Amino acid sequence: MAITSLHVARMTAGVALAASAVALSGCTAFATSYDVLDREAEPADMVPDSVVAEDSGDVADLPSARLVGEHEGTSIWLLRGVEVGAVCVLAYPDNDLWLMACGGEQGPVELSGPAGHFVTVPDDYPTPDGATRISANVYAVTP
Template sequence: MSRIRGMAVAGLMFAGVLALSGCTSPDFPFQDLKRDRQPGDELPAAPGPAEMDLDTSTSRFVGEYEGASLWLVQGNDAMSICLVIDTGAPDWHAACGGTLGVTASGTAGAFAVVPDGSSPPDGAIAVSANVYAVPATG
């Protein structure tokens, strides 16, 4: 009986360590969103698409690539991620997907958002921990 009790105590201690480290709850798998928010993380002042359902309080500026400024933002649906792309045009645009990531392409180029621990597309150039520019092939 004491061996079982010892295993139970060890299990409870392990669970406590996991709880303190934040590992017991599902974690949104995007490292870029885990840092503290800074003043430059606000989305551009230019209007965005009205149909986007973004939680703007989660936006994080992740970098620039060939004239495009990029932000990651969580959607109002807790399991969606969006990439906001601003090229200086009168308005910015965004592409959204689930926790498996999202791809976006347009006049600003092609980009891929990949969750932590996932591989970026072949030939992709890292913009941040989760955002990659995907050069045109051909």
């Protein structure tokens, strides 16, 4: 009977260790954040109709879009990607030149084109070298 109790104790300890490891890894996996994406949506957060018409929502979750600022005539939005752990940046100077890039939320995500060069980073991430702050998560970079 002592052997059975010892076996149960070892199994219980193993389950407890495994549960602790899962819980701790879950904390680190979700440590990255973009506070702007957690706030309530406002009317200005809606992406332009031309983006909605051309993007079917298979890459970015368009309702999650939050307007974060403007740089030299280009409006910038952050969005959640449809893939778990993805974040997207949308640069929109006009109906014809807008671009969107997505990447892992651990950051950084870069977007470069006629609208400019932008870098998206998580909250509390160091400022990219040579960058101009647009918001807590988005910077314009001069090449």
